[in-house]
Amino acid sequence: MSSALSPAALAISDLTFIWPDGQPVFTGLDLTVGAGRTALIGANGSGKSTLLRLLTGELTPTGGTVRVDGALAYLPQDLTLDAARPVDDVLGIAATRRALAAIERGSADPVHYATVGDDWDVDERARSELDRFGLGHLDLDRRVGTLSGGEAVLLGLAGQLLRRPRVLLLDEPTNNLDRAARERLYATVTAWPGVLLLVSHDRELLELVDQVAELRDGTARLFGGTLSEYEAALAVEQEAAQRAVRVAEGDVRRQKRELADAHVKLARRLRYGQKMWDTKREPKAIMAARKREAQVSAGKHRGMHEERLASARERLATAEEAVRDDAIIRIDLPATAVPPGRRVLTVRDAVLRNGVRLSLDVYGPERIALLGANGSGKTTLLSTLVGTVPPRSGEVDIAVPVRLLPQRLDVLDDDLSIVANVHRMAPAAGDNAIRARLARFLFRGARAERPVGTLSGGERFRATLATLLLAEPAPQLLLLDEPTNNLDLASARQLGEALAAYQGALVVASHDLTFLRTLGITRWLTLDRAPRSVP
The missing domain is CATH 3.40.50.300 (P-loop containing nucleotide triphosphate hydrolases)
Structure with missing residues (x-):
C-alpha cells in the first residue's frame, strides 16, 4: 500500500436502522475499525449481516452516518451465482478481457483503451488469484454452473481481491469450504494488509483476528485479541456479574426482613397507643399528640425501609442485566x-x-x-x-x-x-x-x-x-x-x-x-x- 494513501478505516456514528415493518436493529450505534483483522460477533439476529450491508451501501441508514475510507470489497454470506456466467465475469474482468482482445486484433478504439486502463496484465493477475485459492484448473471462459458451493465461494473471494480493495468485508466466508479451501482462506486472512471486518462462526478463523467487536442489544463493544482472549475476558466479566447478583439478592432479602420488622414495630406501637387511649390513663390531648407522633415516626421508619428495598431491587435488576442468559433450543421430541x-x-x-x-x-x-x-x-x-x-x-x-x-x-x-x-x-x-x-x-x-x-x-x-x-x-x-x-x-x-x-x-x-x-x-x-x- 502506498504511503501517500491515508489509512483505511470504517467509522459508524450514531447509527440507527429500522426495517420497513418497524423492527429496530440499531439505535445510536457507534463503532470505529482501523487497519487489522476484526471479528464481528453476536447472537443471530443481532444485526451482523445487516451492518455489513449498511457499510457497503446496499442498505441505507435510518439515521446516523457510515463512512468507509478506502476501496471496499464485500463477500456476502449467501453467494448465489448464475450458472450461465463465465468465470471471468464473476471475477469482474470480462469487460477488460474483451477490450484487450479487441486491441490485440488491431482495434484502436479509445473506448477499449479506457476500459483496460493500467490493467494490461489482468489475465496474469486473475490466474495468480485463482492459483492462490486452488482454482488454477478453472478456465476463465468456463461457465460456473459446474462449480461446487465451496469453489463458488472461493471464486467470489478471488474476484473481490482482484479489485485491489483496502477494506474487505467477509460474511461467513468458510461456509461450504472443505479443509483445504479453509486453509487457503486462513492464509489470505493472516496476510491481509488493510482493514478486514469478518463475520464467522469458524473458531479457527476467529483465532487469527486482532480484535473482536461484539454486537449485543444494539450496541458494539471492542475486545482486544482473538476469540479465546475475548471469551476469557467475558468469563471474568460474567463471574463478577454473577457475584454482583448474589450480593444484590442478599441485600434484597435483608431489606425485606427489615421492612417486615418495621411493620411489626408499627403494629405494636399502634396497639399500645390504642390501649392507652382506651384506658384513658393520660389526658386526651396528650394521648392524641403521642399517637400522631408515633404514626409519623413509624411512617417515616417504614418509608425509609421501603425506599431501601426499592433501591436494592433496582441494584439487583441492574446486576441481572449484566448476566447473560442465552436461551437453549430444545428438540427432545x-x-x-x-x-x-x-x-x-x-x-x-x-x-x-x-x-x-x-x-x-x-x-x-x-x-x-x-x-x-x-x-x-x-x-x-x-x-x-x-x-x-x-x-x-x-x-x-x-x-x-x-x-x-x-x-x-x-x-x-x-x-x-x-x-x-x-x-x-x-x-x-x-x-x-x-x-x-x-x-x-x-x-x-x-x-x-x-x-x-x-x-x-x-x-x-x-x-x-x-x-x-x-x-x-x-x-x-x-x-x-x-x-x-x-x-x-x-x-x-x-x-x-x-x-x-x-x-x-x-x-x-x-x-x-x-x-x-x-x-x-x-x-x-x-x-x-x-x-x-x-x-
Missing part, C-alpha cells in the same frame, strides 16, 4: 424416536450422479458424520436419500419418515409467518399446539408471527429446523447439510446440545469438526471416488 436395531435406511450398490458408488445400512438412532472435499458428493448423497436426485443405478430404501435441512434453507415460504410455514407441514396441528412447540425453538409470542423473509440467517435456520421437526409425520431420520453455516458461535454450540437430545437417526454433512464431535457421532463416512469409514 418423543415422536422422532427410533428404537435400537430398527432399520432406518438401506443403500445397495448405488451410483450417485457424480459417479460415487455407495452401499450403506443404518439402524436405530445412529449418528453418521458425512465428510469429503468440495464436490465429493455430500449434498448429492443427501438429495438422493430424500429422493430429489435419483441414483444412476442401485437401490435406496428409506424405512422411516425423513426430512432434509438443506444448505440454502430454501424450504420455507418467505412471505408467510413462521407459524404459517409450520401449518403447511403439519395441517392437522392446532394453532396453540404449534405455538407451544415453536417456543422450544425460541420463537415466542409475536416472534412466531414474523415473516420468514425478515429473519436473520440464524433465525431462518431455527425456523427451518422447527418446521421440519414439527412436520407430520415427525421425522425419524434427519439429514443436515452444513447446519452450522448460518449460526453464530453460541447457536452452533446450542444446536449441538439440542441434537444430543434428538432421538432419531442423524446423517450430518459438515466441515465443522468441532461441531461434529459434540453430536456423539457413531460412524464417520468420508466420500470420495470410493467412500470409506473413518475411525
Whole structure:
C-alpha cells in the first residue's frame, strides 16, 4: 500500500436502522475499525449481516452516518451465482478481457483503451488469484454452473481481491469450504494488509483476528485479541456479574426482613397507643399528640425501609442485566424416536450422479458424520436419500419418515409467518399446539408471527429446523447439510446440545469438526471416488 494513501478505516456514528415493518436493529450505534483483522460477533439476529450491508451501501441508514475510507470489497454470506456466467465475469474482468482482445486484433478504439486502463496484465493477475485459492484448473471462459458451493465461494473471494480493495468485508466466508479451501482462506486472512471486518462462526478463523467487536442489544463493544482472549475476558466479566447478583439478592432479602420488622414495630406501637387511649390513663390531648407522633415516626421508619428495598431491587435488576442468559433450543421430541436395531435406511450398490458408488445400512438412532472435499458428493448423497436426485443405478430404501435441512434453507415460504410455514407441514396441528412447540425453538409470542423473509440467517435456520421437526409425520431420520453455516458461535454450540437430545437417526454433512464431535457421532463416512469409514 502506498504511503501517500491515508489509512483505511470504517467509522459508524450514531447509527440507527429500522426495517420497513418497524423492527429496530440499531439505535445510536457507534463503532470505529482501523487497519487489522476484526471479528464481528453476536447472537443471530443481532444485526451482523445487516451492518455489513449498511457499510457497503446496499442498505441505507435510518439515521446516523457510515463512512468507509478506502476501496471496499464485500463477500456476502449467501453467494448465489448464475450458472450461465463465465468465470471471468464473476471475477469482474470480462469487460477488460474483451477490450484487450479487441486491441490485440488491431482495434484502436479509445473506448477499449479506457476500459483496460493500467490493467494490461489482468489475465496474469486473475490466474495468480485463482492459483492462490486452488482454482488454477478453472478456465476463465468456463461457465460456473459446474462449480461446487465451496469453489463458488472461493471464486467470489478471488474476484473481490482482484479489485485491489483496502477494506474487505467477509460474511461467513468458510461456509461450504472443505479443509483445504479453509486453509487457503486462513492464509489470505493472516496476510491481509488493510482493514478486514469478518463475520464467522469458524473458531479457527476467529483465532487469527486482532480484535473482536461484539454486537449485543444494539450496541458494539471492542475486545482486544482473538476469540479465546475475548471469551476469557467475558468469563471474568460474567463471574463478577454473577457475584454482583448474589450480593444484590442478599441485600434484597435483608431489606425485606427489615421492612417486615418495621411493620411489626408499627403494629405494636399502634396497639399500645390504642390501649392507652382506651384506658384513658393520660389526658386526651396528650394521648392524641403521642399517637400522631408515633404514626409519623413509624411512617417515616417504614418509608425509609421501603425506599431501601426499592433501591436494592433496582441494584439487583441492574446486576441481572449484566448476566447473560442465552436461551437453549430444545428438540427432545418423543415422536422422532427410533428404537435400537430398527432399520432406518438401506443403500445397495448405488451410483450417485457424480459417479460415487455407495452401499450403506443404518439402524436405530445412529449418528453418521458425512465428510469429503468440495464436490465429493455430500449434498448429492443427501438429495438422493430424500429422493430429489435419483441414483444412476442401485437401490435406496428409506424405512422411516425423513426430512432434509438443506444448505440454502430454501424450504420455507418467505412471505408467510413462521407459524404459517409450520401449518403447511403439519395441517392437522392446532394453532396453540404449534405455538407451544415453536417456543422450544425460541420463537415466542409475536416472534412466531414474523415473516420468514425478515429473519436473520440464524433465525431462518431455527425456523427451518422447527418446521421440519414439527412436520407430520415427525421425522425419524434427519439429514443436515452444513447446519452450522448460518449460526453464530453460541447457536452452533446450542444446536449441538439440542441434537444430543434428538432421538432419531442423524446423517450430518459438515466441515465443522468441532461441531461434529459434540453430536456423539457413531460412524464417520468420508466420500470420495470410493467412500470409506473413518475411525
